Amino acid sequence: MATVAVLGGGIAGLTAAYHLERAGVDVEVLERRHTPGGMIQSSNSGGYLVEHGPSTIRESTPTLERMIDELGLRESVVEASDKANKRFIVRDGKPVPLPSSPASFLTTRAFSIPGKIRLLMELLVEQQSNGEEESVAAFVRRRFGREALEFGADPMVAGIFSGNPDNLSVAHAFPTLPEMENNYGSVIKALLAGKGATKRKPRYRIFNFQNGMQQLISALVEQVGDVRLDTRVVGITREDRRWTVEVEEGFERTPDRLRVDGVISTLPLHKHRELSSTPLDAAPALRSVSHPPLLVIALGYPRRNVDHKLDGFGMLVPRVESGVKILGTIFTSTLFPNRAPEDHVLLTSMVGGARRPALTQQSLHEARDVVERDLRKLLGVRGEPMLMHYTSWTRGIPQYNVGYGAVKRALEQVEQTNPGFTLAGNYRQGISVPDTMQSGRLAAERLLAQL
Numbered sequence: 001m002a003t004v005a006v007l008g009g010g011i012a013g014l015t016a017a018y019h020l021e022r023a024g025v026d027v028e029v030l031e032r033r034h035t036p037g038g039m040i041q042s043s044n045s046g047g048y049l050v051e052h053g054p055s056t057i058r059e060s061t062p063t064l065e066r067m068i069d070e071l072g073l074r075e076s077v078v079e080a081s082d083k084a085n086k087r088f089i090v091r092d093g094k095p096v097p098l099p100s101s102p103a104s105f106l107t108t109r110a111f112s113i114p115g116k117i118r119l120l121m122e123l124l125v126e127q128q129s130n131g132e133e134e135s136v137a138a139f140v141r142r143r144f145g146r147e148a149l150e151f152g153a154d155p156m157v158a159g160i161f162s163g164n165p166d167n168l169s170v171a172h173a174f175p176t177l178p179e180m181e182n183n184y185g186s187v188i189k190a191l192l193a194g195k196g197a198t199k200r201k202p203r204y205r206i207f208n209f210q211n212g213m214q215q216l217i218s219a220l221v222e223q224v225g226d227v228r229l230d231t232r233v234v235g236i237t238r239e240d241r242r243w244t245v246e247v248e249e250g251f252e253r254t255p256d257r258l259r260v261d262g263v264i265s266t267l268p269l270h271k272h273r274e275l276s277s278t279p280l281d282a283a284p285a286l287r288s289v290s291h292p293p294l295l296v297i298a299l300g301y302p303r304r305n306v307d308h309k310l311d312g313f314g315m316l317v318p319r320v321e322s323g324v325k326i327l328g329t330i331f332t333s334t335l336f337p338n339r340a341p342e343d344h345v346l347l348t349s350m351v352g353g354a355r356r357p358a359l360t361q362q363s364l365h366e367a368r369d370v371v372e373r374d375l376r377k378l379l380g381v382r383g384e385p386m387l388m389h390y391t392s393w394t395r396g397i398p399q400y401n402v403g404y405g406a407v408k409r410a411l412e413q414v415e416q417t418n419p420g421f422t423l424a425g426n427y428r429q430g431i432s433v434p435d436t437m438q439s440g441r442l443a444a445e446r447l448l449a450q451l
């Protein structure tokens with residue numbers, strides 16, 4: 001039986017291992033931390049269910065849907081409340097609903113009248129495709145105008161990538177936008193034609209699980225079985241057509257060596273820089289990928305201590321709203337049931353990212369002050385929180401910046417020149433949980449074809 005080491009026990013690694021296992025391969029997952037899941041971690045505290053990383057899955061893929069059934073999770077899926085259709089952005093220091101229909105577009109205060117006219121003129125803007133990678137900011141400014149960038153794309157990019165629209169590549173970070181331009185001559189026309197982001201209607205729009213995102217991880221770990229925790233990979237080398245993975249276990253500093261037929265690495269790109277040897281050494285382009293730091297601060301309050309109705313998914317903060325420091329807040333207890341005790345609310349805020357990385361260097365106390373001050377101003381929050389949970393991602397989401405095409409080509413090149421070695425993770429075909437799972441499945445399939 002072929003033996004494979006899967007490096008990293010996040011969602012990419014566990015998904016890859018799951019597919020290998022089902023194909024009859026002897027798989028071992030090697031995970032540095034004491035708990036599997038990587039960025040996916042949930043915890044319970046005082047009746048609050050807190051997500052440390054992702055808190056929603058959007059637009060499920062066929063791979064994910066099949067796995068939900070195979071893992072017996074169908075009954076545990078919790079769909080987001082209808083209120084999640086409403087989203088706020090901060091304008092002039094206040095949360096303002098974004099339009100959710102043509103009628104609300106006319107009345108929304110999120111955009112000025114000249115801003116709205118310019119936005120609609122997108123229908124008339126000529127198509128441009130000179131083959132060069134364009135930033136998200138350049139694309140949105142060119143097609144929709146400055147206001148759509150400042151109060152639409154910029155906060156959205158902060159919410160999804162914790163990134164900067166001036167740097168992110170539209171073709172790699174939001175590929176459906178240039179696709180819509182190319183196929184329809186206009187994004188609005190494409191949306192009106194109903195051929196937007198996805199061609200098939202997803203079964204669920206936005207969802208999570210009864211016990212939080214961690215439930216997906218627990219179900220996967222149960223199926224995969226062989227997940228070695230507290231095991232740090234320190235080197236990967238190829239010898240005599242097989243692979244050697246060097247690991248350090250627990251506090252042991254004497255490396256152990258595993259000999260396997262194949263390796264799937266799902267280690268974050270920046271982690272490869274710490275290894276003594278890795279096939280990625282030959283690809284310097286991969287060093288350029290940045291991972292801005294991010295804090296996730298969850299605060300729980302009695303409902304009566306928050307003035308705002310919290311009738312939406314949450315609020316995002318445009319960079320031009322310089323008086324507000326957080327990137328945004330998810331109204332977690334509105335989104336899903338059982339996230340807070342009765343008559344309490346849970347608010348999950350993001351701080352830092354590419355916009356304000358220095359804020360992540362503060363003490364816990366200072367970071368909490370930043371969030372509380374902004375929530376007081378924006379949502380009318382009063383008094384001491386009943387719950388405070390703080391997660392620091394010192395290296396967060398990989399940025400698909402302009403030039404990412406070279407990164408993707410380098411990744412393919414590494415695989416081509418290293419038979420029996422494949423790569424998966426949130427740096428391959430999308431940062432979302434479903435996209436990352438897809439990358440895990442595809443890496444398993446590429447490896448299976450070689451074993």
Ligand SMILES: Cc1cc2nc3c(=O)[nH]c(=O)nc-3n(C[C@H](O)[C@H](O)[C@H](O)COP(=O)(O)OP(=O)(O)OC[C@H]3O[C@@H](n4cnc5c(N)ncnc54)[C@H](O)[C@@H]3O)c2cc1C
Binds near residue numbers: 234
């Ligand atoms: C705050 C936050 C919010 C997010 N929100 C959403 C959301 O709402 N919806 C959504 O779809 N996506 C969201 N994402 C993105 C999504 O969660 C991630 O892109 C995805 O979970 C990454 O999975 P991965 O397996 O590629 O990487 P990781 O989860 O980072 O897994 C890599 C694993 O490798 C391990 N590792 C590292 N070094 C070593 C080593 N030397 N040896 C062994 N193991 C090692 C790590 O410990 C980790 O477990 C969010 C991300 C963050 C940070």
